[in-house]
Amino acid sequence: MCDEQQPPDDLISFAEGARLAGNCHRSTVLRWVLSGRLDGWRIGGRCFVSRAALLGLWRRVRRGERVPVTPAAPAPARRTDPRVVEELKRMGAY
Numbered sequence: 196m197c198d199e200q201q202p203p204d205d206l207i208s209f210a211e212g213a214r215l216a217g218n219c220h221r222s223t224v225l226r227w228v229l230s231g232r233l234d235g236w237r238i239g240g241r242c243f244v245s246r247a248a249l250l251g252l253w254r255r256v257r258r259g260e261r262v263p264v265t266p267a268a269p270a271p272a273r274r275t276d277p278r279v280v281e282e283l284k285r286m287g288a289y
Contacts, residue, residue: 202236206243209235215246216253227252231265 209221224244228235233252235289236243257260 200237202243203245203247206236207246207249209242209244212244212246212255216249217257221238223226224249232262 197212207215209224212224213221224233225235227233228242228244233244233248243280252262
């Protein structure tokens with residue numbers, strides 16, 4: 196997912212993007228985001244893509260163009276709450 200501060204104004208859900216892209220499955224849109232072919236944004240637990248970017252990618256795919264893959268950077272590691280670690284140690288599960 197994209198780390199830009201300001202997402203574009205034309206964001207649509209993965210499901211809406213899938214409908215626009217010839218009725219493909221929303222997991223196809225997710226694969227395009229994960230492969231770096233398309234930028235995605237997570238806002239309030241929901242995932243979005245730019246309508247213009249999705250339609251541009253879809254036109255290229257329909258014309259049979261090879262769209263380069265640029266894998267997104269891995270998500271930053273989440274820190275585990277020290278209280279959770281202590282509780283797991285106390286229970287013998289850490």
